[in-house]
Each structure stands twice: as C-alpha cells, then as structure tokens.
Amino acid sequence: MADEKKRLRFPEADCERPEFEEAPLTRAEYITALAHFYRAEMHRSLVWRARLDTTTNWAIVATLAILTTSLSNPVYAREALLLGMFANVVFLTIEARRFRFFDVWRARVRMLEENFYGGILRRDQVSPQDMWGSHVADDLLCPRFHLTRLQAFRARLMRNFRYIFLFLLGAWLVNAFSPMAEHHATGLYALPTWAPDAMVAAIYLTLAAIAIFTPQVVAPEFAYWPDPDHPGEDIHSLDV
16 A cells, blocks of 8 residues: 555656666766765864873873972872872873774775875876775774774873873972972871882883883874784774
C-alpha cells in the first residue's frame, strides 16, 4: 500500500536511476569534495591546536602563582614548589592527550597538502605518495592514534614544559641552598627531611628518562603514511 501511494505521488520514481555509488565522480565533484574535506580537517586541527595553547597557559599561570606564594611565604616555599611540579605533571598529561588528537587531524591535513594541493600548485598530477587517497580513507574508516602516550608526552615536554620544569627546579635549588633553608623546610612536618628532595628527584628522573628513551616524534608526512599496515605499536583505536 505504501509503495502504491509513493508511485502515485512520485511517478518518476519508477524510472531506473543509478545509485550514487554507481555513478562516477566528475573531476569537478572530486575537487569540490576534497576542498570541503580539507577545510573540515583544518578546522579540527586548529581547534585542537588552540586547546594545546590553553593547557600551556594554565601551566604558566599556575607556576607564576605558586612562585609568588613561595616568595611571599618562605616557610611554605618547598610545599608550594613541590605542588607546582605535580600540577605541571598533570597539565602535561592533559596536553599530551590533546596532542594525540591534534596529531590525527594534522596528519590528514598534511597528506592532502602534500599530495593534492602541492600537485595542483606545481601543475603536476603525479602525487609523491602512492595510494595516498586509500590511506586517508582507511584512516577515516578506522581512525587510530599515530602516537603512543609516551611519544605525545615527550613531544609536549620538549616543546614547552621543559622550560617550566627547569624554572621550578632552579627555584627549588635556590630555596634549598639559601641561608634560610632550614626555616623553609619547617613546613613539611609529617615527612622526613629527605622526602621532599626524593620526590623532586623522582619527578625529574622520570621526565629525563621519558625524554631520552622515548622515540622522537617525526613529522606525519614522513612517519605515518609510508607503512599504513603498521601505524604504531601499542596504539589503541581513537576513543572519540
């Protein structure tokens, strides 16, 4: 009954028409689709890039506030500096997670720029990467991170946070070797005198180990796409 009503309202529906997938795309349709896709991926990349800047701003503001507190109240300077170190580890962890998402969109944008727009600007129809469209399509159908958590952590540590941690370490050393060091240490009543130094040493040794032994992040046009069957070990599916 429903089919009869449909035929009465839309008699042209009886005509045989090709499915969308069966109709070949024209060159103009292909270019238009890629242009809109590029704009969408670029927007995603910019949004996540802005979120990276937000996390860094949080870390800078928090560090300055903690340093101000430690200078205004020397008795609790060690607690304030230790709190700043732990807070920046949290900020760095959040930014590393955001960087993994940003890296997904950045990789797609770079693939389009290198193999599509680069060829148009050079007036060369041969793309540097073979089957680049299939690689991007596979990444769309089964999105995956291209970086491990430690790689993302190391990338943001070496990019921005190393300066913040070095600044906090310098403030800690100045406080430790200052003439008022004994008075500064009286705030940590419940801990042995060596405990705060051991915590700081553990934090910085862990950061140094990650920076030294974690593989360095390589630009996506060199690292991710040449071997699409093995995008990375121990990298889980994109949890969006």
